[in-house]
Amino acid sequence: MTVLSHEEASRTYDRIGALQDSQAFYEDRATDLLLRHGEFESAEAVFEFGCGTGRFALRLFEEFLGPDARYRGVDVSPKMVSLASARLAPYAPRARVVLTDGDPPADEPAESYDRFVSNYVFDLLSEEDIEAVLLEARRMLRPGGLLCLTGLSTGVGPVSRTVARIWSWIQERRPKLVGGCRPIELLPFLSPSAWRVRHRAEVAPFGIPSQALVAKRL
Numbered sequence: 001m002t003v004l005s006h007e008e009a010s011r012t013y014d015r016i017g018a019l020q021d022s023q024a025f026y027e028d029r030a031t032d033l034l035l036r037h038g039e040f041e042s043a044e045a046v047f048e049f050g051c052g053t054g055r056f057a058l059r060l061f062e063e064f065l066g067p068d069a070r071y072r073g074v075d076v077s078p079k080m081v082s083l084a085s086a087r088l089a090p091y092a093p094r095a096r097v098v099l100t101d102g103d104p105p106a107d108e109p110a111e112s113y114d115r116f117v118s119n120y121v122f123d124l125l126s127e128e129d130i131e132a133v134l135l136e137a138r139r140m141l142r143p144g145g146l147l148c149l150t151g152l153s154t155g156v157g158p159v160s161r162t163v164a165r166i167w168s169w170i171q172e173r174r175p176k177l178v179g180g181c182r183p184i185e186l187l188p189f190l191s192p193s194a195w196r197v198r199h200r201a202e203v204a205p206f207g208i209p210s211q212a213l214v215a216k217r218l
């Protein structure tokens with residue numbers, strides 16, 4: 001399995017920058033499901049791991065969050081942090097975006113958020129990092145808080161499975177070409193003793209398979 005190091009991910013996404021938003025044509029179907037099932041209207045504190053250009057967070061503020069809700073996004077790419085900070089400036093100081101070294105968010109206080117969001121980031125992490133980030137997510141969420149994830153998946157029908165296989169083939173050989181992302185299944189990472197899955201869906205706009213997952217922290 002080929003995985004970008006945190007430094008490689010930082011450099012890759014510095015180069016991609018605002019072009020990341022061009023992925024909306026296949027990402028939005030899955031992130032729309034998160035917005036529908038993540039109960040963001042009642043959220044008081046949202047954390048986003050790998051916030052990119054801040055596009056999802058802007059939708060949260062414009063359409064879902066209440067007037068007192070706060071948001072903290074982190075990203076490993078300085079370019080993404082600057083794009084997201086500029087985009088969310090109208091919502092400062094409730095919205096804050098912070099540059100990290102790519103490590104799991106161990107410095108965030110325990111039980112301080114009620115939503116932990118990550119869109120199309122787990123699919124570029126190593127399995128060890130996914131497990132470590134999920135441990136932190138559980139620690140950071142208040143009991144009953146929601147984990148809200150989207151990402152590339154391995155597909156459900158013949159077309160999307162074939163697209164996923166081709167994507168994986170490219171990712172193995174030229175990972176930077178696909179931003180380091182590869183199709184994976186997130187469900188097996190969620191221990192039933194830690195999370196109760198509330199919503200799970202597979203979508204495949206233009207044949208590109210994605211999953212959306214909302215799970216309650218037990």
Ligand SMILES: C[S@@+](CC[C@H](N)C(=O)[O-])C[C@H]1O[C@@H](n2cnc3c(N)ncnc32)[C@H](O)[C@@H]1O
Pocket residue numbers: 006009010013020021027049050051052053055056074075076077080100101102103118119120121124179181
């Ligand atoms: C495929 S982009 C998705 C961006 C955004 N979430 C979206 O859906 O448009 C992956 C993002 O995760 C960030 N990223 C990658 N590895 C990371 C890590 N270990 N910690 C924090 N951010 C990371 C990248 O810099 C990039 O902004």
